[in-house]
Each structure stands twice: as C-alpha cells, then as structure tokens.
Amino acid sequence: MSADINRLSDNKEISPVDLFYESFEKLNEYQKAAVLDYRKALLVNAHVGSGKTTVLIHKILYLHFIKKLPLQSMVVLTFTNKAAQEIKDRLKQLGSTIKNDDMKFFGTFHSVCRTLLSSSLTVENLGYTKEFSIADGDEILELYDRIMIDNNLSIKYKNKIKKRMDKVKSGETLYGNMKNDDDINELMKLLKQEKIRCNIMDFDDLIDYSIELLPISQFKPQWIIIDEFQDCDSRQLKMVELLAGNTGNIFAVGDPNQVIYSWRGGGGEVFEDFKVKHNASEISLPINYRSTTTILNAARSFLKNGVNLSGVRESGTPITIKKHHNRFNEAVYLCQRIKSLNSMGTAYKDIAVFYRKQKDSEVFAEVFDKHDIPFEVSSRKTLRDTPALYWALRLLKAAVNNRDKSSIVFLLGTGRYGVGISQKKVKDIAQKFFKADADTCGIELLSKIKGFREWCGNHTTSLEETASQIYDYFDIAMYLAPTSITFEEDRRIVMKLLNDITEYSVANNKDIFEVIGDYANSSSLYGNQILKEVSNNIHQDEDTVKLMTLHASKGLEFDYVFISGVNLGNIPIISKGEEGEKEEQRLFFVGITRARDSLEISYHVKPDDFGVYGVPSPYLRMIPEELIESEDFGSRASSLGQLRREIKDNIDKKSESSKANCPADNVKHKVLVVHDKYGQGEVISEDENNITVEFPVYGDKTFTKMFCPLKYI
C-alpha cells in the first residue's frame, strides 16, 4: 500500500485534490464509508491489518482538501511519537502543500498538551511560566531524592519508590501490611510544590493540567482525531471530551481486541462507554490484507465473537508448534532454522522472534551472536544511555529554565560529566543560587546559565557559527572530560545536537533561545527521536532478524514470525483475575496476527523462569487442530470454561510435584552428564557460572549453567 503512495506522490503534476481522489478510489467500501462519515462522534472499529492508519490519513485529507477545513482546526492524537511521525510523513507525501506548521496539534497526547500549555492555556494560574520544562521518570526520581534529603524524610523501599508513588496516587498502597508508616504522603505533597517551584511538569501533569485549564480556554478545534483509541485511559478520554466541547467532532480509530496495555491505566470498556456517553456511531473495518487464511483462522479463535474478521489471502502454510527443552535449546534450533530460511530466500529482516519478557532476549542474543545470525534486539534506550548528550541537554534545559533546580544539581554534581562538586556542597550552592539574588557562588557554569538568555539576545554573528559559539560559551569541552577516550565521540554528538538546533532555527526563522527552549523542554518527550538524529543510526533498515517482546510487536508485521515460550505461566502469566487472563489472550492474539505468511510457536519442557510450567499453554489448544502441524501437545478444550478449569488443574498438579525433579540440585556430586546433541560426557571443571564438559567425539565444551543444557546421571 505504501508503495502506491510513493509512486503517486512522485507525480508532481497532479493537484492534491486529484491525488486524494485517486488514492481514495483504492480504498474498500468500509474504508470509504469511514472517511466520508460526517457524524459528530464516530468510532471506527478497525480489526487487525485492516488499514487503520490509511483510513485515518484519508480522513484528514478529506476534511482538509475536500471539506476545505484548515489543518490547524484539527487535533490528531496518538500514543507514540512513532505513530505521530508516520501520520505526518504520509500526509506530507499525499498533500504536497501541507507544512509542518499546519500540523501543530498533531502528535502524542503529551506533546499536544505541551503545545497547548505553553501557548494557549493559562499555566500562570497554577504558578508555572510558559517556559516550563518536562521531567521524565528518571528526573522525577532525582527530585524524590532531593526532597527526601532536603526535608529529612524517611522513606522505606526506596528503590521501589516509583511504583509506590504510583500506587499512592491511585489511592492504593504497595507493601500493604508494612508495620510502621513512612513519610510517603508527605513526599507526595512536597513533590507537587517543588515541581511548581522548579517550573517543571511530569508526564501526568501535562495531561492533568490540560484537563484543568481547557474548560477556561478559547481553544476550540473542529475535529478531534484519535489513533489507537482503545488505549485511552479515563484522563485522556476526558481531555478528548474537553477538546471537542459542544461543537467539535470526534473521529476515533481503534481495535478493542488489541488492548494489551490496560495495566498502565487505559483500555477496559472505552469503546462501549464512549458509544453510550456520546451517542457515537460505530463502523467496522473487517478486511485483513495481511495474513494467510490459516493464520487468520487461528487468530479468530481468540476473538470475542470472531465473526467479523475476513481475509483476502490464500490459505498458506500450517502453523508449526515445536517442543524444546528450554530457551537455550530453542535458540540453537532457531539459528539453524533461520539460516535455512535465509538460504531459501527469506531476508533476515522479514523474520521476527517474539518472547514474553525483556530478559528472554539475553539467551537469544548470546546464541545468535555465536552463530553469526544478524539480529537486532528492540530494547528501549533513553537519553541517559548517551551520557554526554544527556548532560548537554540538561545544560540547555537549565539555561532556558533557570528555576530548574534538579538540572542545576545534576550539572554541578559528581556524575560522569559535570563540575564534580560533592553532594553536600551542591546543596548549599543550589540554595544560594535559588535565593532572590541568584548568587552564582563563583561557579563559572552557573553564571553562564544565568546569563544565557542575555547572551542570546546580544549575539549577532552569523547563525552558521552559532553552534560552536554556544559550545564555547558554556565551555562544554571542559565538562566533557577532554582526556577521556570517549571525548571525540562525545564532542561530535554534542556538536551535532547544537548544529541541529541552529539549523532548525535558521530554517524556520525562529529565535535561537526559543528553539533551544523547545528542544530542551521537549527532550523528555522526544528522547528517542533526538537520539536517533544525533547518533549514527545505521541499524534502521538493516537486514537483521528482529527480536522483541510481544508487547513491542504491536503495530508491526513480518513474513515469518516465531513466538517463543508459549507455556502455561508465561503466556499466559497466571494473573489476578478473569480480566487479566483476557488481556493475556489478547497479547497472544496480537503476536499471532503480526505474521504475514508463516507462524511458528514453541513451548519449553524445562522452562528457565520461576512461575512458568513445563507444559504447553492452554492457548495452543484453542487453535483449531487442522491448522496445526506439530508434535502432540495434549488434549484440547472445547470451551473457555473447560479451559479455565484445565489451567487450574494444571497449576494444582504442578505445585504438588514441583519439588520432585530439579536436576540442578545434584550438580556437585556427579561427574557424568548427558547433552541433547553431544551425548554423554564428563565434567572437567566448573565454577559458579560455567561448567566445562569433555565429550568423546566433540571434545571440550563450556556451558553457561543458567541455560542448563545438561542432564546429570
């Protein structure tokens, strides 16, 4: 589909209106109906792979080019920067006249809130200024620390403080039967004051304060368009309602079958609630273009009523279910399997391996490395993982928002970079600095920070030189440890950041101080994007196998998908109640439906993790037998009720016999072992992590004990 769009946009002679119609004609009747619908509140129930984003984009183009509404009168809300970026990119491809500035209110919930709070909403009412900055989770953690020290608070379970604070916020308590209370409620109170004093907001504040201020604002967009609507939590829903007011229209696209993040607040019955509350109509997009009929049929067994999803593709290959000893063995198998797929013409980048937990990636990464399989693990990187860049951004943050005490403390402290003043002294200095007269205590960096706004106003040289002048102004080199081996790279990264900023300032003819403010203040919101732009991101489209958690797979698709460790206790993790179990099912559904052509599922006989049982997940039995090609993996359940009973029985049975056979216990007394592939061998040496075994044919092999590929005899 995107190939079509590319081709069309190359044709410069066609006007955006014609281009729209040409592209619109290619939609199916359901998609067309959704685009043309003009009712006040519409829910689009977009099934997997049904062209959800395409519909959303055509909706915007239709409103703009056909209904002649300015883009500034629309708010488009997403949950991730990636989704927002994709929408903007595709809009620009189809509508050549569209400029970035027109899409001011297109973005994540948080970034749109930031735009509103720093332009049209009266944050001054709350004690903030429009230059407020945004603190990410880690910065809030710093803040907790500082408040605890400054106020002598006693807080228990400090390294779970984030989780505890989240609980307190929602009125619950972690560690419910803690004998003696601590000062956590006090910390909560002080936190709010301190954030205002420092002129910083956390992610939740952006939404909460927007909700607080929207009712008294003049901002009245005509259309509110929401992507992944099923992930809205109650506050985000509230925000949508306030944005729409009495006059705005709401167009929400989503799929209730893909709610996998309800544990972080959203999900639940948003669709139903919204329908009732706003008397919204519902349209569904039932046609899946992505997967083979076999895969879709399997997926359908996990849908509520499973009927309203149809495919257009051929039946394809059966789903494979494989039994492995443990994850290590599977990894070894996968290497050989992937190599063979690759030699038969499947590109590495069209193959993905999904697992349940982040930690699971370690085994795969290690084994894939050894077997020279090119791969990439999708791990979340933050700005902090590039310390020099992070330090520079904190500097800019402080320079723009002088009230940002956290950043000042960070910059002066004894971290990897920075001035290197001891914690106690920093506290004194910061205290003086934040008194009315802003004493810089003879610290060069502080006076530079304080004088930065003035310096920006006075400096008149060409903008091309501005980047290096800023670098010199703060004497950044000095703080980046010029003698360290990473210095050259650090300097390059920081210069690249400053260059990007000045370039942007030139291109958009905007004041440099303002642009720096935008950049620094939003670095928490677009952390990953900045990281990508600044570091050499070569891996983007590389031909590598992609490894990720099931959660991370949402929204992606691959020709060949492996789902690893579909065991009872892993997928599903045996969770609290019925709701939790349903979510586990949806997670598996999401995983299955990522596959275009082929799907291979595995389970482990001896899983490595606590709480995971060595039996296949009951979900495997919900897949119709005729779709599967596998070794036998047990009886099948004919109803959900029966399935639940079976899960329960399995758990009971397993917990009784769990102590019985744990081969690792006998390690020290025996010398002879058996390996699945190498056969019988003798232990030569071992330490706490590794064990070396001599095999008659294969010679010496060293194993990591964690993977436990050996059986003792």
Added chain:
DNA sequence: ATGTAGGACCTTTTT
C-alpha cells in the same frame, strides 16, 4: 552497629 527471620514481590512500558 551487625545479624537474621520472615514478608512481599517477581511481567508487560509509552510519554
């Protein structure tokens, strides 16, 4: 100050 028994929790993650 230092030692240890017993409790709670353990996953998924964007902004």
Added chain:
DNA sequence: GGTCCTACAT
C-alpha cells in the same frame, strides 16, 4: 526460587 528490605534481636 531469588532478591530486596524491614523489623526486631543482640
């Protein structure tokens, strides 16, 4: 099962 941490003991 392993880890972290509190609460109470010396």
